Amino acid sequence: MICDYEGSDYRTRFWENADRAYEDAVERIAIAHLLPPRGRRIAEFGAGFGRLADLYAGYDEVILLDYSRSLLEEARQRWGQDPRFKFVAADIYHLPFASGVLSAATMIRVVHHIADVPAAFAQIRRAIAPGGTFVLEFANKRNLKAMMRYLVRRQSWSPHAPEPIEFVKLNFNFHPRWMMQVLREAGFDVRAKRSASYLRVGFLKRVLPLRTMVRIDALLQPTARWALLSPSVFVQALAAGSGAEDATREASLVGEAIFRSPRSGQPLRREGDLLVCDADGTRWRAKGNFYDFKAPL
Numbered sequence: 001m002i003c004d005y006e007g008s009d010y011r012t013r014f015w016e017n018a019d020r021a022y023e024d025a026v027e028r029i030a031i032a033h034l035l036p037p038r039g040r041r042i043a044e045f046g047a048g049f050g051r052l053a054d055l056y057a058g059y060d061e062v063i064l065l066d067y068s069r070s071l072l073e074e075a076r077q078r079w080g081q082d083p084r085f086k087f088v089a090a091d092i093y094h095l096p097f098a099s100g101v102l103s104a105a106t107m108i109r110v111v112h113h114i115a116d117v118p119a120a121f122a123q124i125r126r127a128i129a130p131g132g133t134f135v136l137e138f139a140n141k142r143n144l145k146a147m148m149r150y151l152v153r154r155q156s157w158s159p160h161a162p163e164p165i166e167f168v169k170l171n172f173n174f175h176p177r178w179m180m181q182v183l184r185e186a187g188f189d190v191r192a193k194r195s196a197s198y199l200r201v202g203f204l205k206r207v208l209p210l211r212t213m214v215r216i217d218a219l220l221q222p223t224a225r226w227a228l229l230s231p232s233v234f235v236q237a238l239a240a241g242s243g244a245e246d247a248t249r250e251a252s253l254v255g256e257a258i259f260r261s262p263r264s265g266q267p268l269r270r271e272g273d274l275l276v277c278d279a280d281g282t283r284w285r286a287k288g289n290f291y292d293f294k295a296p297l
């Protein structure tokens with residue numbers, strides 16, 4: 001099951017017309033600390049309208065992938081003139097990539113919509129070359145506010161229980177220990193963490209200047225080394241494994257050759273505005289820099 005943002009006003013409702021400059025700023029700081037500044041090819045999974053795409057300025061190729069065509073179209077309006085960008089409508093559970101073609105990947109504010117995290121991580125791990133970096137943000141169920149609410153019995157579920165909590169349909173918060181274990185089982189080696197958004201509290205936003213809030217957050221983020229009690233956690237994980245074949249693939253496949261049919265994983269060939277898979281008979285719309293792997297024609 002997929003949390004469908006097709007046609008949603010996410011950009012204006014959640015970011016532009018809401019008081020979230022603090023969250024946006026501190027997320028950028030966390031990512032800048034965890035993501036290699038330069039690289040060959042990066043993909044953002046669940047990129048939405050491309051809010052964070054400027055952070056990938058040091059990459060030769062940037063792939064923004066999302067299930068929502070309409071949000072991706074917004075991203076394309078903003079970034080589409082830059083020849084480094086590709087916009088890919090696809091489902092994280094069925095990625096349209098050959099294995100090992102990415103040198104880095106990010107997934108920010110997305111895994112809380114993912115019901116089967118191991119399945120999603122398996123797809124992402126396969127797409128990243130061994131040694132490549134995956135920067136993941138997840139919503140932490142064991143955060144200070146949840147712990148206080150549980151203590152005074154204003155919240156029924158325990159923030160200490162390891163399993164994910166689905167507090168609204170297709171909206172999950174995760175225990176850090178559970179998330180680290182699932183990352184490890186998917187073939188990732190967790191190297192660094194940052195705790196973000198400790199000050200995500202309405203009244204603090206009203207009394208403290210944004211710059212002060214962001215500075216305090218930047219100072220608090222490295223405390224993730226000792227305790228993960230913030231509502232938002234950022235993780236740097238490296239794709240483990242020695243697959244020499246995959247490692248060379250990342251460099252050797254160029255342009256559209258990185259794509260595979262999400263149905264069968266088999267190669268595609270260009271035919272006008274389509275990518276066609278002879279092996280499984282599927283045909284996918286691919287016009288300019290916009291690739292649609294949501295559903296075959």
Ligand SMILES: C[S@@+](CC[C@H](N)C(=O)[O-])C[C@H]1O[C@@H](n2cnc3c(N)ncnc32)[C@H](O)[C@@H]1O
Pocket residue numbers: 002003004005006045046047048049050051052065066067068071090091092093107108109110113114
């Ligand atoms: C809360 S938004 C975050 C967007 C962006 N990462 C940001 O931080 O601005 C969640 C995004 O995840 C996408 N998404 C959710 N499930 C997905 C899936 N299975 N495959 C691809 N994208 C998905 C949604 O379409 C939506 O754009």
